[in-house]
Amino acid sequence: ILNVEQSPQSLHVQEGDSTNFTCSFPSSNFYALHWYRWETAKSPEALFVMTLNGDEKKKGRISATLNTKEGYSYLYIKGSQPEDSATYLCAWGSGGGADGLTFGKGTHLIIQP
Amino acid sequence: NAGVTQTPKFQVLKTGQSMTLQCAQDMNHEYMSWYRQDPGMGLRLIHYSVGAGITDQGEVPNGYNVSRSTTEDFPLRLLSAAPSQTSVYFCASSYLSMGYEQYFGPGTRLTVT
Numbered sequence: 435i436l437n438v439e440q441s442p443q444s445l446h447v448q449e450g451d452s453t454n455f456t457c458s459f460p461s462s463n464f465y466a467l468h469w470y471r472w473e474t475a476k477s478p479e480a481l482f483v484m485t486l487n488g489d490e491k492k493k494g495r496i497s498a499t500l501n502t503k504e505g506y507s508y509l510y511i512k513g514s515q516p517e518d519s520a521t522y523l524c525a526w527g528s529g530g531g532a533d534g535l536t537f538g539k540g541t542h543l544i545i546q547p
Numbered sequence: 548n549a550g551v552t553q554t555p556k557f558q559v560l561k562t563g564q565s566m567t568l569q570c571a572q573d574m575n576h577e578y579m580s581w582y583r584q585d586p587g588m589g590l591r592l593i594h595y596s597v598g599a600g601i602t603d604q605g606e607v608p609n610g611y612n613v614s615r616s617t618t619e620d621f622p623l624r625l626l627s628a629a630p631s632q633t634s635v636y637f638c639a640s641s642y643l644s645m646g647y648e649q650y651f652g653p654g655t656r657l658t659v660t
Contacts, residue, residue: 465645466645468645468648470649477637477651477653478590478637478649478651479651480648480649480650483647483648485646523589523590525645527645533595533603534595534603534605534645535580535592535649536592536606537591539587539588539589
């Protein structure tokens with residue numbers, strides 16, 4: 435099993451500050467990279483799915499970039515708000531798209547008022 | 548649309564008992580998958596299906612069976628429950644493959660004593 439690593443494991447950020455965290459994945463046989471937001475007592479919700487090297491996606495104050503050649507993706511949150519507190523998961527898909535996703539363990543983000 | 552539904556929400560089993568976790572989706576998604584979530588381990592793929600009649604094993608398939616007789620339903624069967632199968636189980640679906648965002652069900656919390 436090839437690993438997907440996320441760092442940091444947890445992060446405390448002051449409200450209003452911007453932050454970012456990393457997802458590292460195997461660069462070979464890449465198919466897709468997913469980001470999910472997971473709030474306590476809820477189910478993961480999709481933020482982005484990226485498939486092309488150099489992809490950049492944005493949703494409100496959250497954005498993500500993808501480098502498939504070196505095997506990493508960054509998630510950025512601009513002007514953090516308390517409602518951004520959640521665990522952020524990335525997941526790597528390989529092969530031709532008919533295989534499963536491998537998830538990282540997540541970055542637990544806490545926004546302090 | 549109800550999205551992805553899972554039943555039951557909670558279940559307690561004795562070691563050796565069998566049971567089926569139900570998962571259904573009403574979005575006409577081809578791709579469905581089952582994950583388990585354990586503390587410190589992240590989401591791990593148990594089994595997945597790319598369409599009716601087609602299933603495959605994920606990272607942790609031992610002790611579980613699946614079938615996909617219809618597009619809508621993807622039940623997960625525990626053959627002989629063991630304490631190591633105590634976990635939260637999530638079902639997810641996506642349009643065609645893992646190149647599309649996954650929609651997660653609310654989860655089933657299973658305890659095996």
